[in-house]
Amino acid sequence: MTEAAKPAQRRVNNSSILVGCVVFVAGMVGAAYASVPLYRLFCQVTGYNGTTQRVEQxxxxxxxxxxxxxxxxxxSSGLNWEFKPVQNSVEPKIGETVQITYKATNKSPTPVTGTAVFxxxxxxxxxxFNKVQCFCFTETTLKPGETLEMPVVFFVDPEITKAEETKNIRTITLSYTFYPSQGAKPVAGLQDKTGETGRKL
Structure with missing residues (x-):
């Protein structure tokens, strides 16, 4: 290669590197945006990290x-609600569909919308752990001083008795944490204590 051709070759190499970097950054940004819904889907399908299943039947x-x-x-600290289960526990047969109730009261002077992770x-x-109906599927809005009872309908899949890692489980704890709604929230809380509006469930 002649000396005169070397600068042109360097420019071509630099352009290739620049294009490669731009493509890499764009790919990383796209992966970051895609990772959240993909992670949610993975959790819902596999039950990873204690994520419950949503079923229709x-x-x-x-x-x-x-x-x-x-x-x-x-x-959460940013939500001035009183939130608690109406009953502390139930003991259904495995496979039996049961309904329990949580209760929330808005103690603030303004309407507030909350989202529950679980x-x-x-x-x-x-x-x-299969949920047929749950207030956690959508946002819940409470008027000032309003109290709302929110049902959860669920059953424990009989297959739990067959898997080696779950066949000896005798107690399951279902946990919810309500946060002020700020757009999309994760459906499952990572180590948190995780259709229609909450009123219609």
Missing amino acids: FSDTVLDQTVKVTFDANT NVTPMEAGAY
Whole structure:
């Protein structure tokens, strides 16, 4: 290569590097935006990190064996709500569809919209904890001083008794944390204590 051709070659190499960097950065940004919904989908499908399952139908199998389900309720520091389960626990048969209720009261002087994230512990049980109906599927708006009872309809999949890592589970805890609504929120809380509007559920 002649000396005169070397600067032109360097310019071509520099342009190629620049284009490669731009493509790499664009790809990373796209991956970052895609990672959140993909992670949510992964959690919902696998029950990873205690994420419960959302289903449309009830279980068609009910076992004689029971499992204790306890309930936990929390609010973030930015939400002036009182939030608690109406009952502390239930002990349904595995596969039996049951309805329980949480209650929320807006203690602030203005209407407030909240979003609940949730999970179950032990985390291995998440793949077998099926919700048919839940206030956590959508946002909930409360007027000043308003109290709302919010049902949750669920069942524990009988398959939980067959998997080696879950067959000895006797107690499951369902936890919710309410946050002020600021657009899309994760459906499952990472280590948190995780259709229609909340009123219509």
